[in-house]
Amino acid sequence: MHIGCHLSAAEGFRGLARDAVAVGADVFQFFTRNPRGGAAKPIDPQDVADFLRTSRERSFGPILAHAPYTLNPCSAKPEVRRFAFEVFADDLRRMECIPGNLYNFHPGSHVGQGTEAGIELVAEVLSGVLSEAKSTTVLLETMSGKGSEVGGSFEELRRIVDRVPQSQSGKLGVCLDTCHVWDAGYDIVGDLDGVLERFDAAIGLSRLRAIHLNDSKNPLGSRKDRHACIGEGCIGADALVRVVRHPALRNLPFYLETPQDSLDGWAAEIAFFRKAADGQR
Ligand code: FE
Ligand code: FE
Ligand code: ZN
Numbered sequence: 569m570h571i572g573c574h575l576s577a578a579e580g581f582r583g584l585a586r587d588a589v590a591v592g593a594d595v596f597q598f599f600t601r602n603p604r605g606g607a608a609k610p611i612d613p614q615d616v617a618d619f620l621r622t623s624r625e626r627s628f629g630p631i632l633a634h635a636p637y638t639l640n641p642c643s644a645k646p647e648v649r650r651f652a653f654e655v656f657a658d659d660l661r662r663m664e665c666i667p668g669n670l671y672n673f674h675p676g677s678h679v680g681q682g683t684e685a686g687i688e689l690v691a692e693v694l695s696g697v698l699s700e701a702k703s704t705t706v707l708l709e710t711m712s713g714k715g716s717e718v719g720g721s722f723e724e725l726r727r728i729v730d731r732v733p734q735s736q737s738g739k740l741g742v743c744l745d746t747c748h749v750w751d752a753g754y755d756i757v758g759d760l761d762g763v764l765e766r767f768d769a770a771i772g773l774s775r776l777r778a779i780h781l782n783d784s785k786n787p788l789g790s791r792k793d794r795h796a797c798i799g800e801g802c803i804g805a806d807a808l809v810r811v812v813r814h815p816a817l818r819n820l821p822f823y824l825e826t827p828q829d830s831l832d833g834w835a836a837e838i839a840f841f842r843k844a845a846d847g848q849r
Contacts, residue, residue, distance in 0.1 A: 569818065569841070569842065569845045570594055570629030570630070570820075571593060571821070571823075571824070571838050571841055571842065572588055572591070572595040572596040572597070572822075572823055572838065573593060573596060573823060573826070573837070574596070574597040574598065574634070574824065574825045575587045575596045577599060577600075580612060580615040581616055581618070581619030581666070582615050582618045582622075585618070585619045585628075588626075588628070589622065589626060590835070591834045592835055592838045592842070594626060594627060594628050594629055595629040595630060595822075596632070596823070597672070597823045597825070598631075598632075598633060599634050599636065600634065600636070600655075601655070601659075602636070603637055604636065608659070608662060613665075616665050616666065620666070630778070631666060631670065632670045632672055632778055632823055633663060633704075634672050635655065635671065635672065636655065637674050639652040639656075639673070639676070640652060640676040640677060641653070641656070641673070641689065641690045641693040642675060642677065642686035642690040643676065643677075643679065643689070644678075644679060644680070644681050649692075649693055652676070653693050653696055653697055656673065656693065656700075657700045659671060660700035660701045660702075661700055663701075663704045664703065668703045669704060669705075670704065670707055670741075670743075670777060670778055670821075671701070671706050671707065672707040672709050672743045673708065673709065674709050674711060674717075675687075675690045675709075675717070675718040675725070676717075677715055677716045677717050678716045678718055679716050683716075683718060686716070687718060687724060687728050687731065690718060691728050691731035692731075694706070694732045694740070695734065698732065698734040698739065699734070704739070705739050705741050705777055707741045707742055707743040707778060708728060708729070708741075708743070709742075709748070710725065710742065710744050710748050710749050711793075712748040712751035713751070713791045714792060720748075720752045721752065722767050723770050725742055725771055726770045726771045729771065729775070738774075740775070741775045741776065741777035741778075742776050742777065743777065743778040743780060744767070744776060744779050744780070745779075745782060745825070746782050746784075746803060746811060747780070747782035747784040747794075747796075747825075748793060750802070750803055751784055751786060751788075751789070751790050751791055751793055752789070753788060753789035754766070755788055757807040760807070760810055760811065764814070764816055773816055776816075776817075777820065778821050779811065779822045779823070780823055781798075781808060781823065781825075781841070782796070782798075782801075782826055783795070783796035783799065783803045783804070783808065783826065784796055784802050785801050785802070786801075786802060795825055796827070797826045797827060797828060797833065797837070798837045798840065798841075805840070809841070812841050812844065812845050813844070813845060822841065824837055
């Protein structure tokens, strides 16, 4: 299985690869720049070369870059959408230094304009920016539906995908976050098969390209989006083991976004899931 966690990019790609190896990961997620969306650090070719060597030696799976979560591509304000567009476009150009990986973003919040208007606007940004995604697959994240967030249901994500002409190419996919879908009201504890059937009917499982593996501090349908460490939340470790073992999901890359405060915590969670996934053979 491919499993890893969200790591800090403070020490470049080299640092990310080193930390991934240290926690027993063979994939990882990182923020492309600080969450406020400021300028990204210039790319250092030697840093990238070192990363690509480790990635080859360790047979890393897909690396997941996460856009700053403060961007709002469906804002009513044109300058806010413009900023999201420019950051996405710049990130996707930069991703070409590590070709063939994944780029995840939040659809954003419509803040009073209504879901339909939000869907139109995010699709517009996406249609403009996908020409920059040469080898990168861009992923819409499933959201908890808190506030006026767009993407709290599979049908909303489908409506975005349908409005993006480039989605035909398969370069537009979805990242399912277990905490977010649970908080949005999808019962992955009691009826994982049913939830995946609903995903398949609305979006198609072929678009599902990555899983954010998180427990949730809150009950089903709470619309809160507070991640918990594995086994310390309302989803529980057993249900998350069923996620990583599910035949429709087991070949996808899994990324932990649990609120651990040290690499040791993620190492333990990764070891736990590797053992659980092995247990079924
Ligand atoms: Fe996210
Ligand atoms: Fe997430
Ligand atoms: Zn979240």
